[in-house]
Amino acid sequence: MIDEATIQCAKDVDINKILDNFNWERGHGNMMHCPSPQHGDSTPSCSYNAKNNTVRCFGCGKTFDTIGLYQALSEKVDGRVVSFPKAVEEVLALDNQAPLQGNATPQSSTTQYSHCNNSAKGNAYQTILSNSRPLTGYELNYLHERGIMLYDSYVYNGKVYTKQSIDKALQSETDAQKIQELNAIQSNGKFFEGIATILKKNKIQIKHNYWQGVNSIIYLIDYDYDNDYELQQYAVFLDDERHMAIQKTLDRAHMKKALGTSDFTWLAEGVENKNHKIYICEGMEDALSYVQNNERAVSLNSxxxxxxxxxxxxxxxxxxxxxxxxxxxxxxxxGEKAKQKLLDFFQTYNQQHPKYPYQYSVCKYPDTCHDINDYWRNKVFNR
Incomplete structure (x- = not known):
């Protein structure tokens, strides 16, 4: 049993810390979308009451204190059902955390990071790591908008619905019209197989990052230094100060390299294709787009x-x-300068090594698309 004093302490935690923890956006006049998993309002219908430290939805009529808000957002954003006692515990743990560097958001109580010293060597990646947390529903939506599905999903009328969310809704929904709409998504939606298993095979974990007020997604590679022969072979690459968070192992004990160098990331294992092509991309989203379409890729990350x-x-x-x-x-x-540089390299290399030449080409996609991810996104949403 949790005593009343402990419950009251949790209720007294600044509710903005809960909203920040889940990156729940507030608009003009502190209006926001309803946090209730059962209420999918299309326009912000909730208001924050600073005096009462509560959030009230004028659409469904629900009022949320810090504990109720934490439970609601845990389910709506993370798909995680949290009991009342556990919510009290995690809200209090959230309140007791040390402030982060810059304009970062508080961490969830389940993720612990050591906060870095701004004067320490390697400050950039240390800061990024300390200000990062597991991916939430908002970041998942960001990837969806890029045409990248971590999990099995349907695209229907320009929107993405994960198979898991549809299956879950069908199990609990009682309204006949809603059930019909859900069945239409399953029957008529364009199905995409998720790439989460491929990322796992490539030891890639997606994190959400707040660093110096910049809202971005980073990709951490979890390599086992002691048991990774290739990593040890190329350890010379690991002393360069250019490395950012993506060059740090998840246990923060070692820096990493991705199959030969710490400056780029391969997405190969788990991708089966017959084209025998490897696409060289500027960034991770471009590489993920190729993987989404069953092609191998490498991300230069910059x-x-x-x-x-x-x-x-x-x-x-x-x-x-x-x-x-x-x-x-x-x-x-x-991109054009880098392309020419790489073309010159391949040409020179093949002249010097005629017995072992590289096969190479340039991907031709419409000039109306800024990058290859734009092209794949248009294909996904039929634009």
């Missing part, structure tokens, strides 16, 4: 890593005749 990638191809990559490298950079000045 176009500035092009030199490291060429060094890797020149000195470390074991060439296989059947594989062809396909350059798939953005349609902008930086």
């Amino acid at each position: 176009i500035s890593n092009i030199n490291s990638f060429m060094d890797y191809l020149d000195k470390h990559y074991k060439r296989m005749k059947k594989w062809e490298w396909v350059i798939s950079f953005d349609h902008d000045e930086g």
